[in-house]
Amino acid sequence: MSNSLSPFLLTGVLLVALSATSCAAVSDASPQSTGNPSAVATSPALPVDEKARELLPENIRAAGVLRVASDPTYAPFEYFDTDNKTMIGWDIDFTDAVGAMLGLKIEHVPATFDTILPGLASGKYDMAASFFSVTPEREKIVDFVQYINSGSGVxxxxxxxxxxxxDPVTMCGRTIAGQKGSIQSMAILPAFSTKCTDAGHEPVNIQNFPSQSDANLALVSGRVDGVAADSVTLAYQAKEANGKFELAKGEDYQPEPIGLALNKNSGLKAAVTEAVRDVLSSDHYQAISEKWGVPDSVLVRADVLAAK
Structure with a gap:
């Protein structure tokens, strides 16, 4: 890319590219929680952290509301309840807890994934909670506050x-699906394919689908041999698929931080970091994870934010 691009144009280009590199749902039907959604209140009775609240920008503190955007297609983290308008899920409960710590009401705003980062940059939203992987490229555009750590599975x-x-070698010559624009389809599967060809094997035949749901249906119908996506969601959706598919054996590939996204100019990072630290240290963090079937292996300790 030419250095003559203006900063504004460069930011716009990066936003379009980066907003597509995440995950979406892997279901062939509207998901129902396999956890126990009634086990934890949606609006937690958590005490306000006055230190965190004092760090809020005055306009947010006065408004009393934090607008949080999520793509409701990614169970168990965010998806529509049976009324098709109320968002539920792990991220919903987590951000409600963050809001409680800040003394703010959370307004959950549904959005398609590729519009969230541009909307955040334009001030349409105050925060985004849509299982964003924290990458150096994204950090050029938005601020992140980590709250979980997760890798990819097949x-x-x-x-x-x-x-x-x-083991990538087992995928050589196989057709593996990913969501178009996802980290899996753009980076991970090509890396697997390179390992295959470097070892003298056939490359991975990467098939990109418009949504992860489409990729999942391709697997169930036998058109592809595997589907790459975030392992936690794949495991959850496997339970929802009534025994149609399962996770391949092996360790998650390249676990990486997952974080809440914030506009760099919002002034919210210090307050949100303090509130997230509170939630990570509370019993509520473990409780919502048990509620939604999120494994302990991806949870993080509050000290991951010590140097932020």
């Missing part, structure tokens, strides 16, 4: 007929 048909594992 879903295969039940019984794993092609013997695929998280």
């Amino acid at each position: 879903a295969v048909l039940i019984g794993n007929p092609h013997k695929i594992t998280m």
